[in-house]
Amino acid sequence: MAQPAPEDEDVLTSYFPNPPPFYKHFTPKNLAALAQFQSAQDTAPDTPLTTAQLLQLPTELRYLVPPAPPSPSAEYSVFGKKTTVNALDDYPEAMQAIRTRLQTHPVTGEVVLDWSYEQLYPSTTSWSSLDRQAYLFRFLRSIVLSYVELLGVMAQDPTSAAKDEKLKDVLTLALNMHALVNEYRPHQARETLIREMERQVERKKGEVEGVRRMGERVREVLAGFERGGGEGRVEVDGVGTEVGDEERRTQRQREMWGVMDEVLGH
Template identity: 55%
Template sequence: MAQHPPPAGDDEEQLSSFFPSPPPFFKHFTPANLQLLEEARAAASAELNGADQTSSFSPWWPQLSAAQILALPTEVRYLIPPEPPADDEEYTVFQQVTKVRGQDEFEHIVGWIGTMLWNPQSDQGLLKDWKYEQLYPSPSPSPSASWSSLDRQQYLFRFLRSVILAFVELLGILATNPMSEYKDEKLRDVLTLVLNMHALINEYRPHQARETLIGLMEMQVERKRAEVEGVKRMAEKVRETLEGMREAPKVGEDAAESVSAVQPDLEEIRLEKQREMWVAMDEILGH
């Protein structure tokens, strides 16, 4: 007895719902809703020009107030983009807190080092009450200030010599009295100096990025020049082959007129020149 297949209603629903439908707000981007939004903007612009001339709203892009947005239909509100966050306002992207101008990773590194050196909850660790201190002047924030106004190389050499001296002093303290309280002070000095060097080196990152980009562009230019030279050499070889094919009939005629010379096979010469031409074309095409 033939068996009927089970109804496929449930399976079809599961297959059709495997990929969820996109959010329905995209359906509201219609010409009618766009026209309503333009009318609301025109009304807001008219009120702005008639009431407040000192407002920061641009006349060609009037911003709607909260009351005006709430007065719009729900489907039109989807067409109004949210305001961008402020420069100092934090927001989350892929579960990472960031800012518009970027996050200062150095502060997070310093905080992480502080928590690794001393745990305030258990009151245990290697160094207690250590805080980062910037030992070099901060560059001027004004746009007219030059990046080279601060001699970073000189400060790096100073910090390096100070690190070596502090390390030698730390070795002397440990050799004399390993339980001395001065060793913690020297460890704090070494850590502060190293982090200051780290901060100064990080300020060379834009310069490193520019130099890396320049190097990549120079490599591309050299590669393009090599390709052009290869094309020129191949073109010269093809030109010589064509010249040889053009002179082949003349050689055959001169050989036929010469009585003492051996009669050459003109057809063989022509075929040989054609073979050379095909070989040159294969080299051009990379076969």
């Protein structure tokens, strides 16, 4: 904690806090040294080292030994309040209590908003035994139909009990659709993965094919260059250089550079 001021500034300016400084000691060399030390001490790797053994270690290796977990009665502070390790064990119960309190009306004690609904499709364990698409279509059209019916009911008598029934139908249908769609998610995830893999296969095939084509071209041009280059040099050595040959050589060099670009830039 006795860090100089610049360190603090670093912590403040970076989005995430810096890792503890001793993470740099976790090198393969140090880990091997620690394992060697442990085997030299005749202790199993799982048993904790004693304090005396710890003190024998060089400083940088001491960081590699994790400290013992805190005892259940040890206190630490959260938002200024003292708490213990086991204080969060009743977390699910607390959440459940909050949930029921939110769902019930504060005065009448009735359930205000109940998300439980009647399931309108058979639940199965196997995927293909249920035609989800057909059910989705069915529910969707039923929603629209219920809406039209609801309109009719409202036009006749806005206060009738049939209105509430129709509203509940729409809600049930919509919730069923949501549930069906959510059940579909793993299937879609697998399908997406398959497509991504197919794309990768395509890409790699293309890459291999590209390298092969490029290799052929390079070999071709090299062969042409060797033949032509040999002739060209002979002519350079000889004084009478013909313009046509010179042009051909330039052309070949240009080709060469094109291939070079392809090779280097690929």
